[in-house]
Amino acid sequence: MLTCQPLTNHCFALLTALCLLLPIQLAHAEQPLIHHELIVTLYPDRHHIEVRDAIRLPEAWQSQKLSFLLSDKLQISAMEGRTMTDMARVVDPTQQGGFHTYQLAPYLPNEQEKQEKAPIPQLILRYSGKIESTMQQPVSGYRGGATISTGGIGEEGVFLGGGTGWVPYFEGALNHFRLTVIMPQGWRSLSQGKPLSHTQERDRMVDVWEAPHPTEAIYLHAGQWHRYKKQVTTRHGQQPLLLAVLLRQADEPLAQSYLQDTLDYINLYEDLIGPYSYDKFVLAENFWETGYGMPSFTLLGSQVIRLPFIRTSSYPHEILHNWWGNGVFVDYAQGNWSEGLTAYMADYLLQEHNHQGVLYRHTTLSKYAGFVRRENDFPLTHFTSRHDGASQAIGYGKGLMFFHMLRRHLGDKMFIQGLRSFYQQYRFKAASYADLRRTFEQISSMDLRPFFTQWTQRAGAPELELEATSIQPDGRGWRLNFTLLQKQPGAPYQLQVPLQVTLQGESQPQPLVIPMQRLNQTVSRYFSSRPERLDIDPAFDLFRTLHAGEIPPTLSALFGHPHILAVLPSKGPLAEQQALRRLVHAWGLSSVQDDQLTNLPTDQALWILGQHNRFREQALAPLRNQGVEVVHNQITLAGKPYELAKHSVVTVTRQGKQPIAWLSPQADQIDALIRKLPHYGAYGHLLFAGDSSENLLRGKWSQTQYPLSVVFDAQGQASTAQSAPTLAPELSLTAP
Ligand SMILES: [Zn+2]
The missing domain is CATH 3.30.379 (Chitobiase; domain 2)
Structure with a gap:
């Protein structure tokens, strides 16, 4: 079974188009909030859009010069409430499209307005243009790259996201909005927020959406779908929650199974993390192959949606992004932590529930060993979104192993408490690894700075070797001696190395954890019976560079x-x-x-x-x-x-x-x-x-070499193990 879906991507790729343009330095404190009152008319047959946006800016901005970005495919025909002083074209380095940047003069009330204390006027923009779909099926490169699209308008469907630049974008601010969408008959729209109405007015359909929660980008998707819905109450929910599935071809059984899965996953993550933040969740079939997770909805391609394993991998992953990424936002300038955490609590955790956690971690480490070299490695704090196998092996793979090690470091209970507290404190705010660290430090009263620094700010991984293993009689028992080495270049990692010792006459090995602070550490331990086998990190709990012998060869x-x-x-x-x-x-x-x-x-x-x-x-x-x-x-x-x-x-x-x-x-x-x-x-x-x-x-080929495992014969002679270690069953992460 595939453990990672190459066809999936996330909304963050779309945001990145803007992030690259103007790196967003998001303040951790309250970010300014902008309200948009949008009236949008879509003409899919002409790839055309008309927009009226009444923008309420933060009061503190009224006396300042301002600038915003808008797609260069859109022309502003009217502006009220401010005066434009300049306009320039900005080239998007991702070449997904260009933007215009508009400069606005400060708002200065005249004498009469001052005396009458007239309310500060809204900035009202009318603009329109043709945004053709530039959709392409993801094209695979040799190294696993895929093209991204910023969306467009066409008869097959409409997708307008952050990267499209269809709503004026003010750097550093978050948005909430009310959106009216006017479309041809038979069409439906989808956006974040709550659907207020879906009505027919003469020969056109009119949808109204209200999104009261702060959001980074405003999405508008539209198409001709079959709609399946269900009102539910989640285990922790106060309000009824609307679940819906939108399919391009009618398929009742598929829709019903997704509706049930949606409720199950929302319950699972409410148990683990905290209440779901939105009024609805919609799965919509997209008109090209995607796995995008937006606030309160996900867009899956026609093939992806019908792959059976998606329902236990990509689908929970996209749902969980409502907590990580679209619930707590990512401060991209300091590294995207949300993919690692989402992969850990969705793709990985469901495998752990199936007793496949060890295999998943081994696969994760194998991919890192396969794709990442010194030349293309980078620290987690430099990850924004994946663009090839190496960036995926780091941002998702090393990211999820980071959270696995943090969980082992703190214990399951404190790990869950920390995540709950993080969600509560940073919901609808941008957060970084440093914010995660502070939250877990508050919960645990531990100094986690060294742990976070070495795993998130340093590229690479420790390489462990085992040397000089021996056993000898010691009084009534036996002494086990061995030396652990770290062979990677640079300073030693501070590690808690898990290992296990199998003693004569015992069927289950004894688990131990050895703290390792140096490049070279000699260990000597007394046991009451003769050790028969020693396994270092047998369950792949450490993020480390695997030995060639630990990785059965893969493509x-x-x-x-x-x-x-x-x-x-x-x-x-x-x-x-x-x-x-x-x-x-x-x-x-x-x-x-x-x-x-x-x-x-x-x-x-x-x-x-x-x-x-x-x-x-x-x-x-x-x-x-x-x-x-x-x-x-x-x-x-x-x-x-x-x-x-x-x-x-x-x-x-x-x-x-x-x-x-x-x-x-x-x-x-x-x-x-x-x-x-x-x-x-x-x-x-x-x-x-x-x-x-x-x-x-x-x-996959079976592993035939175990370079970090040693067996001792009856004479105490040590040799490298030729068979897999016996592992104790793992307890899966559940809500305490
Ligand atoms: Zn994701």
Whole structure:
């Protein structure tokens, strides 16, 4: 099962377009609030929008010069309440579109207005323009990148978000609003806030929304949907909550199962964190493939919405963003903590409930090892949103491991208390890692500065090694000695290293935690019985760089490698040879033909391409102990034979540290493989149907080396363990 959905992204990508333009330095104190009274008419057939926005600015701003941004696709036809002094074009560095910046003179009341104490006038803007949809299906790059779109207006649907610049944007302020949307018959709109009405007026539909809570960006989505709804009361809710599912094609069973899931997840997160902040939650089917989480609604693409695993991964993730990201906002200038925390409490936690927590953490660490090098690493405080495998492995992966270690450091009860307090204190305000630290310090009375500093402000990870393990009789019992080393460059990390010791005659190992402050630490412990086995961090509770032997080879090692060589076949069907050239070109790989090499190079990650590649055997031989074999054009994978002529096959192995993949494709499916394979980074072998490129099999190799585990024989001789450790069952995080 996929543990991370490559198709998903979050609203933050849209905000980032603006963040890049003008880095927002959000004050932690109260942010100024702006009220918008918006009347919007949408003309989807002409990609056109007309807006009247009556803006109530903070009183303190009235005597100041002001500036705001608006999309350069929109033209202002009238302005009341202020005088424009200048206008300039700003180029968006993300090239998603341009903006105009408008300068306004201060408001200076004349004598009569002063004497009459006339109310300060609103700033009223009328503007209109054509915003065409620039939607594209996310295009996968070799390193897992995806394009983002800032939205548009068209007959397939309307999406206007923060990055579109469709509402005047005043830096550093939050917004609340009332929004009237006028649309063609049969259309419906969706925004954050409460739906006040949905009526037909002559041949047009009119929706009214009210959003009383502060929000960073104002969203307007519209389409022709089938609507399914349910009024519910959550376990902690005072008010009835409206749940709705909006689908482009009628599908009652799908809608009903989502409505039930929505209620279950909102109950789960209310139990863990605190009350849900909004009056409704809507799942809307988007008109391109997304996984966006907005305040009180989510937009999932038509394919995503129907993938069964989404309901236990992306869907709770988007719902949880109503607490983290859209409940407590992110102070982006100091690092986006919300993705790590949301991934930890949604994607990860549901796996932990299924007793798959260890596997999830191992996969998370494997991705970090696969994608992140010294050159592309950065601290968590520099993460804003993901744009490739490395930024995802840091912002989501290291982020979630940070919260896992914090939870272990504090204990479950204090961890939950801290999160509740953080939510209560910072709801509808921007917060940073420093705010998280202060909250957890208040709850725990601990000094958490060293912990937060090393994990959020430092790039990289500790690399642990185990040395000089021995046991010897000691009085009536035994003494276990070993040395733990930190091999990463730079200062030592302050670690609480979890380990376990299995004693003779005992079925369950004894768990221990060893504090480690130095690069080199010798440990000596007395036990009443003879130790038979020692395992350092056996459940992957520490964020650390895994040893090559701890990571069964996966495709991510190839997709993240800085030096990659593709070896093309000189033999085999012409169509296959041409298809493989296309793949090499599409992925931008260096290549060489197999007949030009005597030996394979050893300093690059290798793609051995083609069923008849002369180096095929070298890519497959190391997998024999995993049951892989090619005999008479049949490959045996996971115990079953498959005909190579009817399937596309990928296997990954490793020689020392060098990852080597073999791909035997069906030539006419090459475009699908080019697109799909970068999304299967977590796997060691893949099998696709030859005629449809449907994935038939995906799997991971079993781990065969345990460099941080040692076994002792009856004579006390130590050797590296060859089998997996026995792990105590984990208790899942639940509300205390
Ligand atoms: Zn997210």
